Amino acid sequence: MSIEVQTYAPGQTLLIDADDTLWENNIYFERAIAAFISYVNHREYTREEVREKLNEVERENTRLHGYGLSSFRNSLVICFERLSGEKVSPEKHERIVSFAESVADQDIELLPGVAETLAELASRHRLILMTKGNQAEQADKLARSGLASYFAAVEIPKEKNCEAYCDVCVRHELAPHTTWMIGNSPRSDINPALAAGLHAIYIHHPSTWVLEHDAIGQPSNEQKLLELEAFSTLVRYF
Template sequence: MNALPRFAPGQTLLLDADDTLWENNIYFERAIASFISYLNHHSYTHEEVRLVLNEVERETVRERGYGLASFRHSLVTCFERLSTEPISAEKHERIVSFSQAISEHEIELLPGVAEVLPVLASRHRLILMTKGNEVEQAEKLSRSGLAHHFTSVEIPREKNPDAYCAVCQKYELRPHKTWMIGNSPKSDINPALAAGLHAVFIQHPHTWVLEHEVVDVVQNGQYLLELAAFTELEDRF
């Protein structure tokens, strides 16, 4: 890692938000743990219930996209599939409360973000690129106090190679000077590399399981940096 160069000012840095700039998935994990305990299934282990929920979430994302409403739908659907009794109004309300608690959390910036992001903004062009529910993501950005560091904000439904190519075309970005920075191999790293961009993988210990993938091999001329913390960006950019 030490042999890598420090990249010159004037790069374009596309930055993910959830679990790159601020904590996000830990709140969903807590809600899921509460849900599984409440379900208290007599035949399925907690791990088996989680596998069912993962599959339900995959279905929900395809049908409804991301966001708290989709997460609530997944919890209710999972409960209906696994419960031996019909879901009552009281149970429905309790399940909804697990997801509602997520929206009540303050935005908790990850270590070093508040200090390093303005430094990066003084040297490079920063564009926030985070998938999800547009209203929810914009609201989180507003509450984070970080919005003024970004020249633009993109909230696509999915972050796939086409989405990255579209952003490059929209802002006339040159791939050899454009980087995607994030914690998700599935949404941040692999599709950006497939679109011809460079990437910076900042691992997060609680990345959503549906975002796990083996990181692709870079092509000639591409860079893939793997950093342990957001603070390390200051030494590379």
């Protein structure tokens, strides 16, 4: 039995997340965290408990210093100091920093079908990249991805909340009824976009950062919320 898919008219505006929507990102941080936890090798806390301590530090640190490698590096050092109860020696500091630097050394790995899908979508719709984080880091990743030409504009806010989406709509004169946010994060991509009156498309990624997890909100009667398993599926709707 075939399932009918609703298609949307050309001329929609698609706001598209980058990390873990267009390319792999969190898997590299997870590898760095696993190496850090092994290095800590805490005598009292389990690996899961050390991870939760790091999550707590990252929640605090991102509120104060935003996202990106610098913030992550700082979180690892602070977490180590809290767990050990002492200042990090220069030797240990260098080792801890190396875990964060391993993330920076990664090439951009596009998710399956992303380039082809963007090319097709860009022929019918207006695409705007909207990804939070460190301005320089995100711009560099976009440049290295080879995808920049598909986007009419790029937005890199420090945080993706309802206010950020409203600001983007005003700046680019976007109509909510033809504007969609596409991404893998319920916390940053889906819920605040819905709160701003936009449509949203949640694309599942198996390694979404734990701090981006959240229960997905309900759209209003005027809004659409789609849940897709792969980015390439978008061409069936748009």
